[in-house]
Amino acid sequence: MQHLWAPWRSTYLKNKEDHRTRCIFCAAAASGKDEETLVVHRARLNFVILNRYPYTSGHLMIAPYLHVSRLQQVDEETVEEMMCLARVSERIIEGAYNPQGLNIGMNLGEAAGAGIEQHIHMHVLPRWMGDANFMTSVGETRVLPEDLTKTFAKLSNAFKHL
Numbered sequence: 688m689q690h691l692w693a694p695w696r697s698t699y700l701k702n703k704e705d706h707r708t709r710c711i712f713c714a715a716a717a718s719g720k721d722e723e724t725l726v727v728h729r730a731r732l733n734f735v736i737l738n739r740y741p742y743t744s745g746h747l748m749i750a751p752y753l754h755v756s757r758l759q760q761v762d763e764e765t766v767e768e769m770m771c772l773a774r775v776s777e778r779i780i781e782g783a784y785n786p787q788g789l790n791i792g793m794n795l796g797e798a799a800g801a802g803i804e805q806h807i808h809m810h811v812l813p814r815w816m817g818d819a820n821f822m823t824s825v826g827e828t829r830v831l832p833e834d835l836t837k838t839f840a841k842l843s844n845a846f847k848h849l
């Protein structure tokens with residue numbers, strides 16, 4: 688804990704705070720650099736983005752443009768589009784990865800396992816028999832067989848050809 692008077696330090700702490708509280712979903716939505724931010728598809732009310740720390744290759748997240756922490760804070764139109772995008776993502780992931788199953792779901796709040804709890808997002812990811820449990824692995828970095836740039840090219844292309 689720092690209690691000494693040091694003017695430079697308050698600036699440092701403020702920057703640190705800004706960095707920690709900055710929302711990656713809002714930043715990605717506002718940025719025009721989709722390849723850098725891994726946004727594979729933009730719909731009217733939601734967008735689809737790759738998880739930078741995926742549980743399995745092809746791990747997508749669907750998030751509304753609105754910065755809200757609960758599903759009940761978005762309108763029905765947004766929820767409907769989100770669900771439609773989940774269905775489209777299911778089709779795309781099955782086409783690209785031929786998984787044995789999929790997880791589709793949301794973690795609301797830190798206690799529920801949300802890595803970024805201030806902005807809701809729906810996970811859609813392929814699953815295979817024998818891979819580890821989804822709930823215990825959210826937020827962890829994993830070694831993957833596929834490079835993210837490869838995943839991005841594959842999935843953004845699939846969304847374009849819907």
Ligand SMILES: [Zn+2]
Pocket residue numbers: 710711712713714753754755805806
């Ligand atoms: Zn946000």
